[in-house]
Amino acid sequence: MRPSDLLSVAETYGAPVYVYDSAKITSQFERLTRAFSSVPSLKLNYAVKALSNLSVLRLMNSLGSGLDTVSIQEVKLGLMAGFKPEDIIFTPNGVSLEEIEEAAALGVKINIDNLSFLEQFGSAHPDIPVCIRINPHVMAGGNNNISVGHIDSKFGISIHQIPHILRIVELTKMKVNGIHMHTGSDILDIDVFLYASEILFDTAKHFKGLDFIDFGSGFKVPYKEGDIETNIEELGQKLSTRFNEFCKSYGRELTLAFEPGKFLVSEAGYFLAKVNVVKQTTSTVFAGVDSGFNHLIRPMFYGSSHEIINISNPEGKERFYSVVGYICETDTFGNNRRIPEISEGDILCFKNAGAYCFTMASNYNSRYRPAEVLWHEGKAILIRKREDFDDLIRNQIDVDDLFKAPSRKPAVK
Ligand SMILES: Cc1ncc(COP(=O)(O)O)c(C=O)c1O
Secondary structure: OOHHHHHHHHHHHOOOEEEEEHHHHHHHHHHHHHHOOOOOOEEEEEEHHHOOOHHHHHHHHHHOOEEEEOOHHHHHHHHHOOOOHHHEEEOOOOOOHHHHHHHHHOOOEEEEOOHHHHHHHHHHOOOOOEEEEEEOOOOOOOOHHHEOOOOOOOOOEEHHHHHHHHHHHHHHOOOEEEEEOOOEOOEOOHHHHHHHHHHHHHHHOOOOOOOEEEOOOOEOOOOOOOOOOOOHHHHHHHHHHHHHHHHHHHOOOOEEEEOOOHHHHOOOEEEEEEEEEEEEOOOOEEEEEOOOOOOOOHHHHHOOOOOEEEOOOOOOOEEEEEEEOOOOOOOEEEEEEEEEOOOOOOEEEEOOOOOOOHHHOOOHHHOOOOEEEEEEOOEEEEEEOOOOHHHHHOOOOOOOOOOOOOOOOOOOO
């Protein structure tokens, strides 16, 4: 999207606002599909947690995507957006058995990641096939919060517990239709991915009735020009070859599944916020925006570095700014960034704001969550209204008859 398009969205819908470019989502979906075109059966299950707006889910459905979900609510959103149950996989961690059973009753694919539930679910529902999430014990991912396949991680069933899994399967007579792993987000080195895939192939050999192998996700996207990214084309070529070989030795064609979040939506998203104040201190020039980590928590949560541009003055002379939010705690979007000269009232644009941005937004400091706009075929379409005061108090129960304000005596002079 051009800065002028983004500015026109801010003028029409106000700021702060999230904007998603449908053309970028589509081209990323097509790029990933192309990279694995030599695999006869490929299934991309978009990870809903990255960005769960219904209109974005409808776009994914129109592209032929499936969905990866982690809560019963995400399953329901997917169904509401028109996905067929069989195109949704439920991959929760730490949820109750009742929630898994509720998802199974809706007909979606089930992915189980602990031995206790595998045994209980298999005993109660031996006819409902399940996928098993393996922990390959591989350290991968951009930082500790998003590395989830290592030995100390709470995710998946250890590869060292395969004999135990096999005993449960044999005793319960349950069916295993898939094997899954997800080692983390922001994986730079495709060799790490390929190494973990070999572990998955070794595991898959133990299960005779598989329909698919799910390699999770974790593709690293660039955050600025020249940034490192996962070489999808190279990964596609190498993993497809190995996958096709594996299927031959396995004896039948399986589906290769992925569940990308960031890869599909990160670069398609822009977050626009208005500059409230430019404040010069002895050492720093702060640009304080009409937003904070309540709207975009990733920089404060795990140090993500979102590129920030000034779309009100894109050609201006660059100066150094620290861009901060209005929350009364450290609330820094970026330190000492070179940005075209900023004036109060300018609109700043935070890039890579499609994944894990709106979905992590909160009402902290009793602020409204922003609007969301889809940029589609040259038009801005509002896909979520900005919240208002009614939204803030919607579920509160005001016990106004419980507490009385003391009657105040007039002050004596
Ligand atoms: C099980 C699972 N699959 C897929 C994803 C999506 O990962 P990414 O956004 O890096 O593609 C995640 C992210 O946390 C995940 O936990």
